[in-house]
Amino acid sequence: EAGVTQSPTHLIKTRGQQATLRCSPISGHTSVYWYQQALGLGLQFLLWYDEGEERNRGNFPPRFSGRQFPNYSSELNVNALELEDSALYLCASIRTSNSPLHFGNGTRLTVT
């Protein structure tokens, strides 16, 4: 089965611009999680979508937003980019609470 896919692999933006990151979960997985991993730091929870609804969000400003589509793919939008938004953004999907987590390879966002 195809794994979790994320696009693009790398994204370079300038401060103030908007970035859109995409994630396709494994077929049959309805839950999608977004995480930010800044250089040298652990995974920081951003957003959790399940069955098309936002279920929870981490301690990030409102300019981090997203959505989940009917096919369970998801989009993360970051508005008004700041330099400190430069990080690896990882998407993970899970079928149920008793299933393994599956991660994509991430999108490396660089804000200049």
Add this chain to the structure above:
Amino acid sequence: KNEVEQSPQNLTAQEGEFITINCSYSVGISALHWLQQHPGGGIVSLFMLSSGKKKHGRLIATINIQEKHSSLHITASHPRDSAVYICAVNSGGYQKVTFGTGTKLQVIP
């Protein structure tokens, strides 16, 4: 205090050594995951546990639900085991997943 605490944060071992990484959590969980992240970012799921013990090759994961504690053991460690090992727990009514900050392991030949 974080809901998921890992120790140690950094670990250097000689090839062949037995390694233990610990994870303690403070919430009720439905499952605990051990993940491996290599340089470059890719994360691989090693184990998903809700009780007892699991073994895969040289890796062993245990969990004690009463003590809210899990350990990841690596036997006969090898330089290719060098990575960040992350503990994550599923908790909450909506399957909230919380991650530990990771343990960076370096195995020296």
